[in-house]
Amino acid sequence: xxxxxxxxxxxxxxxxxxxxxxxxxxxxxxxxxxxxxxxxxxxxxxxxxxxxxxxxxxxxxxxxxxxxxxxxxxxxxxxxxxxxxxxxxxxxxxxxxxxxxxxxxxxxxxxxxxxxxxxxxxxxxxxxxxxxxxxxxxxxxxxxxxxxxxxxxxxxxxxxxxxxxxxxx
Numbered sequence: 001x002x003x004x005x006x007x008x009x010x011x012x013x014x015x016x017x018x019x020x021x022x023x024x025x026x027x028x029x030x031x032x033x034x035x036x037x038x039x040x041x042x043x044x045x046x047x048x049x050x051x052x053x054x055x056x057x058x059x060x061x062x063x064x065x066x067x068x069x070x071x072x073x074x075x076x077x078x079x080x081x082x083x084x085x086x087x088x089x090x091x092x093x094x095x096x097x098x099x100x101x102x103x104x105x106x107x108x109x110x111x112x113x114x115x116x117x118x119x120x121x122x123x124x125x126x127x128x129x130x131x132x133x134x135x136x137x138x139x140x141x142x143x144x145x146x147x148x149x150x151x152x153x154x155x156x157x158x159x160x161x162x163x164x165x166x167x168x169x
Contacts, residue, residue, distance in 0.1 A: 001101040001117055001155065002168050004135035012079050014039045014117050020082055068144075069102050083123045090116050108150060121157050133160035 014035050045052040080099065085092045090103040090112050091149040101120065103113030124131050138155055154161040 001103075001138045001162065002099075002136060003099045003120070004132040004137075005098065006130040006132040016127065019080050020079065024081060073150070079127070079129070083120065083127075085116050085119075089113075092116065092120060114155060117155055117157070125158075131157055133157045133162060136162050137165045137168055138162050139165055 017038075018031050018035050021034065022028070029141070040056055042054045042056055044054045080094055083092070085101075088104075089100065089106070093100045093102060099120070101113065101116050103110070103116070105113055121131060136157060151164070154164065156162070
């Protein structure tokens with residue numbers, strides 16, 4: 001299951017991220033520096049050499065664009081660090097701003113896989129990460145040689161059935 005998040009960088013609440021960093025044992029000064037880097041940045045408009053007054057944004061500004069050209073700042077992995085799962089048959093893999101659940105389903109028993117997906121979706125809701133169910137995709141690789149069995153029922157996240165795809169980029 002490849003999860004897509006709606007505006008992953010824009011929905012992270014900096015205070016929640018700060019609390020998570022503190023609980024993870026990150027030094028208070030480093031946590032403050034990270035939050036300062038990500039939030040309440042001065043903004044202005046420049047047109048043909050003229051500049052507007054500088055204003056401090058009234059709300060946190062946490063935009064992916066800020067990191068273009070300055071290296072990748074690992075906000076999503078930091079924000080999701082308190083949710084992990086890893087067993088011999090299922091695990092959660094995190095990327096820059098996406099996540100995937102990988103499950104090995106044996107003898108048709110997909111309870112652990114589907115349970116992990118549901119637990120992760122519930123955790124996302126509690127942590128202000130909005131799963132884009134329309135862009136989230138499930139890739140099923142079936143090693144059975146015969147095709148006599150029916151495909152599994154679609155996974156539903158937040159009331160939306162997730163599309164099963166044959167490939168994913």
